[in-house]
Amino acid sequence: MxxxxxxxTSTTNCSVCLAKxxxxxxxxxxxxxxxxxxxxxHVFIRDVMEKASLKLQDIDAVAVSKGPGSYxxxxxxxxxxxxxxxxxxxxLVAVPTLQVLASKYNIGNGVILPLLDARRMEVYSAVFDKxxxxxxxxxxxxxxxxxxxxxxxxxxxxxxxxxxxxCKAVIxxxxxxxxxxxxxxxxxxxxxxxxxxFKTDDFEDVAYFEPYYLKDFVVTKKKKKTP
Numbered sequence: 132m133x134x135x136x137x138x139x140t141s142t143t144n145c146s147v148c149l150a151k152x153x154x155x156x157x158x159x160x161x162x163x164x165x166x167x168x169x170x171x172x173h174v175f176i177r178d179v180m181e182k183a184s185l186k187l188q189d190i191d192a193v194a195v196s197k198g199p200g201s202y203x204x205x206x207x208x209x210x211x212x213x214x215x216x217x218x219x220x221x222x223l224v225a226v227p228t229l230q231v232l233a234s235k236y237n238i239g240n241g242v243i244l245p246l247l248d249a250r251r252m253e254v255y256s257a258v259f260d261k262x263x264x265x266x267x268x269x270x271x272x273x274x275x276x277x278x279x280x281x282x283x284x285x286x287x288x289x290x291x292x293x294x295x296x297x298c299k300a301v302i303x304x305x306x307x308x309x310x311x312x313x314x315x316x317x318x319x320x321x322x323x324x325x326x327x328x329f330k331t332d333d334f335e336d337v338a339y340f341e342p343y344y345l346k347d348f349v350v351t352k353k354k355k356k357t358p
Contacts, residue, residue: 133191133329136176136215137318140168140208141200141228142247142293147175148318149183149190153326155319157182162315168207176211187219192334194325196316197225198343199255199269200247205342213337222334226324227343229269232292233259234320241287241306242266244279246294252301254294255345258282263324271345276301283307292316 132152139146139160145168146160159175159182161167180187195212198205216223232245238261247255252274258267272278274297282288283304290298290309299309328334 133326134185134189135192135194135224135322135325135329136179136187136190137194137226137321137325138172138176138208138212139196139228139231139316139318139321140172140204140211141196141198142204142315143201144315144317145171145175145204146316146318147172147179148322149179149185150319150322150326153323155322158317158319160317160319166201166203168204172207172211176215187215190219190221192222192224192325192329193219194224194226194321194328196228196231196318196321197340198228199271199345200228200316200342202344205344209340209342213340216337222329222332223337223340224325224328224333225335225340226321226328227257227265227269228316229255229257229292230259230263230265230324231316231320232314233257233263234324235291235314235317236289238287238289241289241308242282242285243289243291244282246290246292246298248292248294248297252297254297256294269343269345274298274301276303278302279307280304 157179
């Protein structure tokens with residue numbers, strides 16, 4: 132039975148979850164546009180441990196959201212996770228941020244398309260099935276009215292994440308389903324994903340692990356108008 136400390140800091144949401152066997156025990160998080168992660172993260176870790184009446188030495192692993200996302204947020208989360216692993220001699224589990232976002236949805240059919248806002252009309256995106264398995268690799272791309280049509284033409288597409296709002300204005304396909312409010316990745320959704328990795332010894336090399344920043348963007352050329 133694994134006790135895993137989950138850390139999610141890839142967006143404005145600073146989130147910590149202590150989980151046992153993939154089930155959250157305690158969660159502490161705060162969504163702050165000022166990115167107060169450096170002030171809050173260690174306090175949140177202390178709070179979830181105290182609430183569960185456990186010590187850091189009692190955990191079996193540390194899991195961290197690896198990106199893509201905010202450069203500063205990812206650096207804070209990963210450096211904290213690595214520091215804990217070094218100090219406690221525990222393994223490090225890394226979970227893709229977009230998979231964490233996808234895990235917020237429970238769907239019967241269609242696909243889940245999590246989006247993280249980058250800047251202007253740029254997003255980080257990936258595609259997952261109903262079991263949160265990846266159907267397409269993570270990409271950095273510029274949103275246009277033609278974006279994601281290969282998936283929209285096949286069936287329902289459930290958009291989520293803080294990049295969904297900018298898509299809502301340009302993607303008008305009938306199969307596009309957008310959330311009622313902006314959703315941020317949370318450490319509570321990391322719990323089961325991290326547990327699965329722990330069971331298969333899917334660990335990172337603490338010395339060399341770095342966040343997945345994914346900075347490259349695909350530029351879509353405008354179609355020339357026919358005379």
